[in-house]
Amino acid sequence: MDTILNKMNDEQKKAILATEGPIIVLAGAGSGKTRVLVHKVLYLIQEKEVSPHNIVMLTFTNKAAGEMKERIMNALGENAMRYSPPTVGTFHSLCAKILRVDGDAIGISNKYLIYDSSDQQQTVKDAMNLLSIPIKDAKPRSILSAISQNKNQLIDPVSYASFARGRFQEIVSRVYPLYQQLMKDRDALDFDDLLLETIRLFRTHPEILKKYQEQFQYILIDEYQDTNHAQYELSRMLSEKHKNICIVGDFSQSIYSFRGADFRNLKKFQEDFPKAQVFPLSQNYRSTQNILNAAYSVISHNTSHPVLNLWTENPEGEDLRILQAENEHHEVDQIIRLIHEAMDKNPDLTYADIAILYRMNAQSRTIEEVLLHHGIPYVLVGGLRFYERKEIKDVLSYLSYLATQKDSVALKRIEKLGKKRLSYFFEYLTEFDERGYYETKSTIDILDDVLRKTQYIEMYDERDPEDAPRLENIRELRSVALEFPNLTDFLQNVSLVEQEYRSDKSMQKSSRPNAITLMTLHAAKGLEFSMVFMIGMEEGLFPHSQALFDTTELEEERRLCYVGITRAKTKLTLTFAKRRLFFGQRLTPTVSRFIMELPTRVVEKNLKNMPTSDPDFF
């Protein structure tokens, strides 16, 4: 342990050695946050002799959880066998497990299904139908997002109705209770419910809360700035007894408020625990000083939250580059030119060291076109997720309906797959019930039965280039099914941990293919690349048009910009176009304010090189 601690800087050591009571770690970008968290757990286990059973670490994504767990187990090395692993997961996965075990106390069947957003939307539509509210009066998506916001704020349908004002809110107040009723009828919980129902369970059954409080003597929470109110409440409840709670976060990297995250939870924590110890991690190991200066210069324009001033022992590095393009194609052309220039100068630089970041997925199309045209390899991160694919949803619908026979969203889907298939499916359903397959057959056998009986596979042709990947996905689903012999186990896990299957696979293969990474700024959080391009730095695109007149949203965009800048290790280029095709329209945007917020020297130096044909541009 000593040797591990020796590799840490003073800030990190202090943060690791403090184990008792409430602790706040303000971890700047690239400050070794994951290392600190991992070693804190190791320190608790090895030095403080805390049983891993009594430790819980909560992360923002399953991917992060998997990474943490792996690093902890690896570090324990041969001793790992002596310990049962600590609980590491997301708030949602922890709550899902708690409800599976103890949910029946508040009337939640232990076979409950987890609805994803398309299932949720269908349920909202069903509710609107039953209430005879036409879809043109209110978009189901908007209603769903209002419901979700309420749930995040722990506002139930009854209290919402008491203050709902105006046409839209009035509609929501009618749909919300029915939506909840339909969910209950269908034995389904949405992602928000997982948190909400756990809170309800804890509030109504103190003895169950006590059980978990006693188990989780040490609580560590990552990405605290991205917690919503329900998660804040859960962490408060769980830590109430032992008060050994360590939260890690960075105000400047809060970029998920649009789905309920509230960085003020970080402040609230300080108010709840005025005696909390605070450990800032301000030494950065990733970027050049120039990049950090740029990041600081931009984020300093935010006034609603504190900002860490990062420093590094890394060299000052080269200046940032700002590139003006004629249009969106020219933008990518110039990027390619810069990439090849840099690669000529530095033979060690490969495509895998390079990322192109953008604000919206719609922007990826042009980049792909140009890269394809030049024959440059790339990987696109994001897009349709495994679980959202048609063939996967179809097959899972069959299984969901078999499991509870209450999932009418699934049934609707099954009906759409054809009458013949439907009757074959019902034949199997009868057999399934009569012979008690739920108890006797494993997931994979049931899955194969269904595929065979319904002739689902016959919908696709292996030789058709569009169908082949679908068949491949179904095979992939089969391999997941092998891991979870219990059907309910499988269904609950497949929706919760789906992310891991995709990204792990694509990331593991050769740890990273020799290709440029294309992704949104959001998706880039937590990653790093030697050479980073932030494209489309234009008012209305980034910051996004909907954020231009709202200070709160503008500050969030600025944090997103901060996240983007701090992904770069040595080379950072920001680009914008004078003209851009946007939803079929030619726009003449103005340069993003974030460019103007870079250090004066960077702006002046770059602007000097710009053509002056267009003096009004800035």
Place this chain on the structure above:
DNA sequence: GGTCACACAGTTTTT
């Protein structure tokens, strides 16, 4: 029950 044409809207996204 399936296909085609037209209207329409259009961030970010994990759980």
Place this chain on the structure above:
DNA sequence: CTGTGTGACC
């Protein structure tokens, strides 16, 4: 420009 969703028609 594109993907989605609806309504008409076979």
